[in-house]
Amino acid sequence: MKxxxxxxxxxxxxxxxxxxxxxxxxxxxxxxxxxKPSGKITVKGMVYGGGNDVLEGVVISDGLxxxxxxxxxxxxxxxxxxxxxFIMASIPSGYSAPSDSNSLPVFFHxxxxxxxxxxxxxxxxxxxxxxxxxxxxxLFVGADPQPRASTAGYDNxxxxxxxxxxxxxxxxxxxxxxxxxxxxxxxxxxxxxxxNMSLFDNYIAGLKSLGNVQMFNxxxxxxxxxxxxxxxxxxxxxxxxxxxxxYSFNIGKIHFVVLDNLxxxxxxxxxxxxxxxxxxxxxxxxxxxxxxxxxxxxTIMVAxxxxxxxxxxxxxRSQGASGHRYDYANLFSKYAKVxxxxxxxxxxxxxxxxxxxxxxxxxxxxxxxxxxxxWTNEYISNGTPRGYTIVExxxxxxxxxxxxxxxxxxxxxxxxxxxxDYKYRDWSYDESGVAKLKSGKVLDESYQMKVYKPGEYHKxxxxxxxxxxxxxxxVYVDVFLWDDKWEAPKYNGATMTKVGYKDAYCLxxxxxxxxxxxxxxxxxxxxxxxxxxxxxxxxxxxFESKSSGTGTVTVKDRFGNEYAxxxxx
Numbered sequence: 048m049k050x051x052x053x054x055x056x057x058x059x060x061x062x063x064x065x066x067x068x069x070x071x072x073x074x075x076x077x078x079x080x081x082x083k084p085s086g087k088i089t090v091k092g093m094v095y096g097g098g099n100d101v102l103e104g105v106v107i108s109d110g111l112x113x114x115x116x117x118x119x120x121x122x123x124x125x126x127x128x129x130x131x132x133f134i135m136a137s138i139p140s141g142y143s144a145p146s147d148s149n150s151l152p153v154f155f156h157x158x159x160x161x162x163x164x165x166x167x168x169x170x171x172x173x174x175x176x177x178x179x180x181x182x183x184x185x186l187f188v189g190a191d192p193q194p195r196a197s198t199a200g201y202d203n204x205x206x207x208x209x210x211x212x213x214x215x216x217x218x219x220x221x222x223x224x225x226x227x228x229x230x231x232x233x234x235x236x237x238x239x240x241x242x243n244m245s246l247f248d249n250y251i252a253g254l255k256s257l258g259n260v261q262m263f264n265x266x267x268x269x270x271x272x273x274x275x276x277x278x279x280x281x282x283x284x285x286x287x288x289x290x291x292x293x294y295s296f297n298i299g300k301i302h303f304v305v306l307d308n309l310x311x312x313x314x315x316x317x318x319x320x321x322x323x324x325x326x327x328x329x330x331x332x333x334x335x336x337x338x339x340x341x342x343x344x345x346t347i348m349v350a351x352x353x354x355x356x357x358x359x360x361x362x363x364r365s366q367g368a369s370g371h372r373y374d375y376a377n378l379f380s381k382y383a384k385v386x387x388x389x390x391x392x393x394x395x396x397x398x399x400x401x402x403x404x405x406x407x408x409x410x411x412x413x414x415x416x417x418x419x420x421x422w423t424n425e426y427i428s429n430g431t432p433r434g435y436t437i438v439e440x441x442x443x444x445x446x447x448x449x450x451x452x453x454x455x456x457x458x459x460x461x462x463x464x465x466x467x468d469y470k471y472r473d474w475s476y477d478e479s480g481v482a483k484l485k486s487g488k489v490l491d492e493s494y495q496m497k498v499y500k501p502g503e504y505h506k507x508x509x510x511x512x513x514x515x516x517x518x519x520x521x522v523y524v525d526v527f528l529w530d531d532k533w534e535a536p537k538y539n540g541a542t543m544t545k546v547g548y549k550d551a552y553c554l555x556x557x558x559x560x561x562x563x564x565x566x567x568x569x570x571x572x573x574x575x576x577x578x579x580x581x582x583x584x585x586x587x588x589x590f591e592s593k594s595s596g597t598g599t600v601t602v603k604d605r606f607g608n609e610y611a612x613x614x615x616x
Contacts (some may be wrong), residue, residue: 090134091123092170096142102174106137106340110291111329113137113336128163132286134170137337138296141181142174143230143261149251152261155290182299183229186438187219187260188447190236190390190414191428193269193421194246203460204568205423208241209249210457211433214480215417216253218452219435223260231260232298234305236390236414237267237352242320244272244284251288266292266307267352267391273318278311278327281319293330295337300443301348302341306330308351310370324353325370338378346384346443354389356411357398359582361548365406376406385409386445393421394429396584397530410530412436417452420559422576423568426455426472429581430497430553431527437492446606449527453490456480467562471555473497493610496536498600499523499554500616501591508552508580521588522614524600525553529585536602538589543600551583 090109094116096102101120106113109126110133116122124134135155138144144152154172162168192215194208195201202208223231240246254262264285271281282292292307307330309322326334341347349355356365356376365376379385385408396413400406416428417435426433434451455476459466469475474482474490482490504523505511524536524543536543557578564577591598599613 086125087166088123088125089128089166090126090131090168090170091121092134092168092172093120094122094136094172094174095120096139096174097176102139102142105139105172106295106337107172108135108137108294108333108337109133110135110293111333111336113333113340115340126168128158128166128168131158131168133157133291133294134168135291135294136172136174137294138174138298140297140299141177143177144174144296146261148255150255150257150261151251151289152263152296154296155294177230179229181230182440182442184298184440185226185229185231186440187223187231187233187262187435188236188388188412188414188438189215189219189233189417189435191238191267191393191416192235192250192418193238193241193267193416194243194249194418195241196243196246199243201422202424204462204563205425205460205466206419206455206457207460208418208424209246211418211424211455212249212253214454214456215433215435215452216256217454217456218450219260220257222437222450223258230298233257233260233262234350234388235262235264236350236388237265238269238390239264239267239285239289241269242271242273247284247288263296263303263305263350264289265305265350265352265390266309268309268311268320268322271309271311271319273320275311275319276313277319281311282307293333299440300346301440301445302345304334304337304347304349306334306349306351306355308353308355308370323370324364325367325372326375328371331371331374334375335378338382341382343381344383346386346445347379347382348386348388349379350388352389353391354387354396354411354413356387356406356409357396357400359392359394359396359413359548359584361582376409379409380406383408384443384445386412388412388414390414390416394581395431395527397528398584399530399532412447420556423559423563424457425467425559426469427555427559429556430525430583430585432490432494436528447528448492448604448608449495450492451482451490451494453482454480455482463563463566463568465566467559471497471499471503471558495528495604495610496524496526496600496602496612497555498612498614499525500614502616504554504588507550508557511552511557512578518588519594520590520592522591522598522600523554523586523588524602524612525555526585526587526602528604529602530605532605534603536587536600538591538600539598541589543587543589546583546586546588548582548584551586552580553583553586556581 156170275281393416398411415431432451438447560578
């Protein structure tokens with residue numbers, strides 16, 4: 048059906064607009080508990096899919112209710128416009144959203160004051176057919192760029208965070224330029240700025256430089272304005288610059304859900320910096336309504352700032368009753384496959400629930416800080432180099448690997464002297480700021496692990512800080528994205544032993560933090576800055592009896608890709 052004028056249409060389809068409590072044909076939960084419709088239509092419009100062709104079955108939401116367009120591409124909602132900020136369309140599979148002047152996807156409409164006064168919002172959404180294979184795409188997943196102003200007292204210790212962000216954007220931009228046979232999207236997992244609302248413009252400029260990468264953004268705790276007084280108020284800058292803080296969209300056969308899972312609250316000093324984990328009643332109701340239209344056989348990717356499920360401490364956040372945590376875990380568990388993405392913790396952690404768990408369909412992907420160690424912006428974030436995860440999707444086949452950022456054009460500030468000697472770093476930066484491995488090769492995606500020579504690692508963190516001798520008879524390896532669906536790494540062909548997460552620690556991280564704490568760096572708002580013991584899940588070791596020699600560590604990921612690293616001591 049072709050494009051036509053809608054104001055006088057009388058296509059009233061309340062049953063389609065508001066799912067009843069009995070569920071849909073897929074057995075999905077469709078409760079609208081707490082919603083009492085007035086019977087008055089306040090939002091309506093059309094959805095087109097290229098030119099004048101209308102799109103049926105597109106899910107439209109006001110952030111609480113969800114409806115589908117009918118066969119004429121028409122939708123209508125009984126929305127409370129006094130509280131509605133956005134009318135959103137869940138981008139349909141096979142189509143892309145237009146990009147605005149800042150390369151941000153346009154899948155939402157901001158409700159205007161005039162529309163509130165008139166109590167009527169009429170909006171048309173336009174999407175465009177994907178001309179190549181829509182089921183095959185690449186996804187860049189980054190986390191916590193978290194820049195601060197270069198004049199901030201805690202941003203001039205080693206590298207300015209804004210400079211490191213520029214290197215991060217450059218790496219993504221150049222990587223994207225090499226991908227020409229499929230569409231590229233991105234997820235930025237929150238803490239896009241660090242409590243400085245003016246820096247959203249810097250981030251947007253970075254996104255604009257990425258070219259053909261369409262980025263979907265997640266609200267982090269540090270993206271809330273600390274001068275605000277409530278959770279709703281705190282989001283205002285993010286919403287003004289980037290749009291809704293929770294929404295959904297479809298790419299190929301994958302349904303994406305973005306959630307704001309931090310409920311902000313005031314600290315004792317009156318700033319909006321504390322938070323509870325979970326979903327507000329409003330977001331929980333919206334999530335149920337959105338997923339009521341998604342078949343249970345669908346692969347879901349859910350993205351939030353803070354981990355929603357298992358954490359590095361092996362405490363399962365989804366088992367908590369507050370903030371609807373148990374509720375959302377139960378709902379997601381009904382789907383065939385769920386990939387849960389998060390940042391926030393600044394560490395890499397991948398976890399698969401066992402077959403005995405009711406959450407066995409859920410995989411956890413926690414992504415380390417893309418711009419390095421938090422306050423110094425050094426080359427690692429708790430053992431994972433600066434970088435991001437690249438996800439390759441072909442239909443329902445989902446694969447991923449780590450992409451280290453190869454640039455460091457940012458200059459060392461020199462506040463701390465001497466500069467770290469980087470004795471554990473496997474590369475140096477040439478005069479152009481390009482990371483070169485000792486072999487002369489440029490740092491790239493073949494670098495998926497860090498190998499330590501005999502005599503570098505201690506058996507435990509406690510042994511190290513107590514001055515005991517290091518393990519002179521063991522080779523250690525940290526495999527960045529390892530999970531239990533990978534093979535265990537091998538040393539000269541022999542399987543290595545996984546170090547228990549309570550005993551394991553990150554030597555890279557210790558070295559950097561120990562340097563800065565030794566030379567007197569103190570956080571602006573903390574009495575100390577230094578290394579600490581951490582739960583660590585990606586460390587392995589193997590016995591080596593020779594006092595000198597050469598050895599090779601190999602590891603095969605869950606997708607059959609094999610990586611190797613050779614050491615000499």
